Amino acid sequence: MAGKKALIVYAHQEPKSMNGSYKAVAVEELSKQGCSVTVSDLYEMQFEPRSTRKDIIGELYNPEQLNYGVEAFEAYKNGCLSEDLKEEHRKVIEAELVIFQFPLYWYSMPAILKGWMDRVLVQGFAFNIPKGSGSGLLKNKKALLSFTTGGNQAMYTKEGISGDISYVLWPMQFGILQFCGFDVLAPQICFAPEYAPLEERRQMLTSWEKRLKTIWEEKPIPCILE
Template sequence: MAGKKVLIVYAHQEPKSFNGSLLKIAVEELTKQGCSVTVSDLYAMQFEPRATRNDIVGHLHNSEAFNYGVETWEAYKRGSLSKDLVEEQKKVQEADLLIFQFPLFWFSMPAILKGWMDRVLVQGFAYDLSKVYDGGLLQDKLSLFSFTTGGSKEKYAIRGDIRYLLWPMQKAGRESPWSQQMHVGPAQGTKQTVPSLEEQIRVGGWFRSAHTALLGEMKDEMCTRRRAEVQGKKNIQR
């Protein structure tokens, strides 16, 4: 692992938080192994999460009707994206492994991290319409989603398997840029979470993880549940 470059995209407001501790451990452990670690601390950077015309420098491809996806694609091709996006894309391009460290907010990632993905991973750089899944433009890289839930497994199980919450993030990562691995940290303060992340970084951070079977299984389960719900409603209506 010596000589590998790691980018950690960190999305938490408080350095003394549980997520902050996980970030610290990741940086220390990876550095010990000879890795070069870069951290994008989104809150400290005051990263702009909104996708606007300001992300394009110079003229627009179509000034009559603004289409963010089209405009950033065209701007990327001609080298006209804003400075902050170019800097983040350079970090991504140079990294062998990307770690996303964040708390689960409303069953998803924080808005500032979602904004990072919306703005940085533009078409042409991270993906193309004909190059997704195993053909994605960043398939030579690995990614690790490390996040805390703020609640126990039992709390989340009330509404079903937590994998249903993770599926959109997994699918987005698999469809577009890179190969993924996930690590879920339960409630803040649980004793087993920090060692398990450290263990993953130490022995499991550098392999490709196949989620295709898992996603397929989840899709089947979701379809089965949906059919049962629809059937149940029909029976009630009768």
Template sequence: MIVYAHQSPGSFNAAVRDVAMQELEAQGYKVLVSDLHAMNFRANATQDDIIESRAFQYGDETMHAWMEGRLSDDIMAEQHKVEEAELVIFQFPLYWFSVPAIMKGWIDRVLTQGFAFSLQKMYNNGIFKDKKAMLSFTTGAIQTMFRPDGINGDINITLWPLQNGTLHFCGFQVLAPQIFWSPAHCPAAVRTALLDGWRARLKGLLTEKPLNFAPCELFDLSFQGGFMMWPKVREERESQPYGLTTGHHLGKPLPPDNQITAQPANESSAKPACKK
């Protein structure tokens, strides 16, 4: 499944989408595309998302509406696509260090509680743990602007809310992002090379190792324990030069390129935590 957000059919994002469709179909995959602008997909989450709304509290009521088949037709159609998908690619231009509003609306409305997550089923124990997902996007900025010493700051920090807080939270195995740095400022030959590189990656995309995140087993998953990391795990990390992930830095330097490169799991981060 490709969730696509760009207004122009002649955009570089459209070319990237088309390459993905062509290559994956050539491998024998069925590719479903949700062209959000062409669909006029509604971005704002409202009471209209629920048929026969009763006591409107969006999060809880959409969960019950999903269970009872009372979500609006556009949401249900997208949820069926996600259910079918082995891989979900989000294709978009980076807007304000995030996804465009129409794609954020897709996330808000389609990934409802119950369907995509619950307090019991999240992160590596999440509902979509057998599915893969990834971000594929263009930037206006050149690559050096998103380095730790670049003016925009570390791209790994920019990607953490989307990759951990959305995709990994729903259980997806998150593949490394495909980043097209500033194609608008590249000559045609470079843009062609970027598309060729994407095509080459797609040939082995489904076999790639996903990014590393902190597993739930490292945390006390109770309200009494505050969903905090077990003290023993923190003790084990004291001797490590880097934090566990971009978000779980533990006051240490961030692990290099934690959100853009799949790396071998650190042995101490892969172990289940000790019991109380």
């Protein structure tokens, strides 16, 4: 798929981790296809996860009381967001596929990645309100969650101790990605790599590489709970 553009938002501290390997495989395979691949390595960038007054350059819309959502919306409209946010917006706008690569922490994403979501996916850029779930502005872009877990696959079933993985994914896939207009692809889940033997970990990476060869042909999944 020469000419396609992909963005990998990567949230792990260790390049030699399984997440680091998944990121590296994605960069290599997509590049082989002739795609342009950009990586936002959040830890390497020392990305600021906190939503603060510093995100708005210049005067506030309402200096009497800081309402971050309102201020970010107004700042986006007026080109007054901080430069790091403008840079991430540029990356997202250019991308036709966005891969979020991370370890599952406490049934969710790491704080640094949640901070990326909070600060980057602001009203006016990623969505509008009060139009509801059809208000997403990032349309015609594919997105998927690729992550590792600490527990094995059996633990993330309806009968398992952690419950059905779909309940874990719903806030992220529906509440964030689909709401913002992305076509959400099936997640790439690497269950308990820390406890898997070397050959099994290699097979996990091979499976990811194989999937990436046809990733552009994939159709979005319904982000629903059953």
